[in-house]
Amino acid sequence: MQVAVIGCGYVGLATSVVLADLGHDIIGVEIDPVKLENLSNGKSPIFEAHLQEMLDAGIKAGRLSFTDDHVSACGQAKVIMLAVGTPTRETWEIDLSQLESAIDSIAEALSSRNELNGTPLIVVKSTVPSGTTDYLSERLGSKTDKPYLIASNPEFLREGQAIFDTLYPDRSVIGANESSAFEILDELYSGLVSQNFDDSPPLPGRPDGYTSPVPVVKTSPRSAEMIKYASNAFLATKISFINEIANLCEEVEADINDVARGIGLDSRIGPQFLKAGIGYGGSCFPKDTKALHHHAGSRGYTFTLLNAVIEVNRIQRYRFLAKIRRALEPMGDKTIGILGLAFKPGTDDIREAPAIDLMRELNRDGAILKATDPRAIENAKLEFNSCEYLDDPYKVAEGANALVLVTEWPEFLDLDWKRIAMVMSGDIVFDGRNCLGREGIEGAGLSVIGVGR
Numbered sequence: 044m045q046v047a048v049i050g051c052g053y054v055g056l057a058t059s060v061v062l063a064d065l066g067h068d069i070i071g072v073e074i075d076p077v078k079l080e081n082l083s084n085g086k087s088p089i090f091e092a093h094l095q096e097m098l099d100a101g102i103k104a105g106r107l108s109f110t111d112d113h114v115s116a117c118g119q120a121k122v123i124m125l126a127v128g129t130p131t132r133e134t135w136e137i138d139l140s141q142l143e144s145a146i147d148s149i150a151e152a153l154s155s156r157n158e159l160n161g162t163p164l165i166v167v168k169s170t171v172p173s174g175t176t177d178y179l180s181e182r183l184g185s186k187t188d189k190p191y192l193i194a195s196n197p198e199f200l201r202e203g204q205a206i207f208d209t210l211y212p213d214r215s216v217i218g219a220n221e222s223s224a225f226e227i228l229d230e231l232y233s234g235l236v237s238q239n240f241d242d243s244p245p246l247p248g249r250p251d252g253y254t255s256p257v258p259v260v261k262t263s264p265r266s267a268e269m270i271k272y273a274s275n276a277f278l279a280t281k282i283s284f285i286n287e288i289a290n291l292c293e294e295v296e297a298d299i300n301d302v303a304r305g306i307g308l309d310s311r312i313g314p315q316f317l318k319a320g321i322g323y324g325g326s327c328f329p330k331d332t333k334a335l336h337h338h339a340g341s342r343g344y345t346f347t348l349l350n351a352v353i354e355v356n357r358i359q360r361y362r363f364l365a366k367i368r369r370a371l372e373p374m375g376d377k378t379i380g381i382l383g384l385a386f387k388p389g390t391d392d393i394r395e396a397p398a399i400d401l402m403r404e405l406n407r408d409g410a411i412l413k414a415t416d417p418r419a420i421e422n423a424k425l426e427f428n429s430c431e432y433l434d435d436p437y438k439v440a441e442g443a444n445a446l447v448l449v450t451e452w453p454e455f456l457d458l459d460w461k462r463i464a465m466v467m468s469g470d471i472v473f474d475g476r477n478c479l480g481r482e483g484i485e486g487a488g489l490s491v492i493g494v495g496r
């Protein structure tokens with residue numbers, strides 16, 4: 044099937060390479076000239092496991108190409124996917140301008156579209172509040188008299204595992220008002236739903252026990268849109284909940300890692316998203332929780348619980364900062380080494396990353412900063428430059444009064460702590476993710492300060 048994917052970020056690119064692997068013909072539309080040039084030269088503009096290899100394979104097979112020309116891409120496609128950004132404004136209201144301008148380009152493309160190419164299905168993959176797909180449909184209808192179908196089809200992929208999650212989803216959610224829209228997406232996704240594809244490299248292998256068919260939830264566009272927001276809000280709620288329990292554990296001298304294990308073994312609760320620490324970051328949870336809260340407010344509903352989730356997360360990184368200050372004051376002459384800049388392991392993304400906020404505050408305190416990350420140094424430099432960025436964690440430790448682990452990259456989990464203790468000038472390791480083995484660190488003569496233990 045011929046598919047145009049508008050927006051080549053995480054969602055658009057992961058979807059494009061996977062659909063190309065399943066045998067569809069994909070044209071990615073990207074208006075950022077730098078990204079487009081990279082993609083046209085076969086280079087992924089973002090770091091994501093398996094993405095570069097699958098991009099190579101799709102281009103080589105002749106099933107994947109890129110352009111900035113909406114009209115030509117949308118003129119022939121049977122499916123037009125919208126995967127552009129939906130940032131939040133200062134007021135927490137969502138900014139739909141990228142979607143609106145994509146819809147306006149589609150209107151232009153439809154006007155000159157050959158009717159022999161059939162009625163296209165427009166698929167909204169971007170994360171949006173309930174009612175947005177209906178609004179976009181009205182906007183398109185007011186600009187063209189050509190026929191089209193529209194559906195909401197949110198994605199649930201995680202950065203760092205975008206390809207894996209696209210290939211092996213827990214579920215697929217489709218919201219539409221016409222049966223023909225469901226039929227087109229059933230056809231597009233049939234290989235994924237039945238798992239009828241070869242999972243050898245460059246694809247990540249199918250996990251043991253993964254069963255097909257993948258459940259498909261078919262509903263209205265408004266419910267599909269709400270499923271996406273509610274999923275992210277619920278996961279963020281789990282994180283803020285466990286962080287509050289962790290804060291309480293500190294007061295009563297309990298250990299949050301044991302507490303989280305103990306509650307996670309209850310199958311009604313489940314073990315995932317119960318890792319306490321410095322709080323959530325990234326381009327999704329911070330944005331989507333605020334957007335849902337604002338959306339509720341715009342409908343006259345005060346989402347009290349979500350407000351608390353957002354506030355707990357905001358405060359969590361400052362509580363951690365307060366621990367660093369308490370242990371090291373006065374800060375003016377202290378050298379602090381930061382381990383991890385990305386908002387989580389497996390990505391070079393630093394959007395809403397706790398490390399950047401921490402470094403800004405510590406810099407204001409007068410501390411001298413050194414930092415490392417396996418992937419995110421270049422992005423961090425663009426955001427904050429009062430820091431010496433180094434490739435080697437042992438160099439970061441040299442002369443440091445304290446080390447602060449902010450991102451739990453596997454590379455930091457089995458460091459040689461004796462070697463680190465020898466080169467540090469102080470003896471404190473702050474573990475913002477409760478992921479470091481205490482015995483090794485304490486055995487090297489260092490002390491560890493974590494969260495909730």
Ligand code: UGA
Nearest residue numbers: 198199200201202282316317318322323324325327386387
């Ligand atoms: C999240 C969702 O997990 C995806 O399902 C969703 O599709 C995506 O947002 C999106 O809306 O596009 P992502 O932001 O990539 O994915 O990352 P997560 O793995 O969910 O982690 C988010 C943040 O929560 C990270 O900062 C992570 O460190 C933090 N986290 C996660 C915790 O602090 N504790 C945990 O137990 C789990």
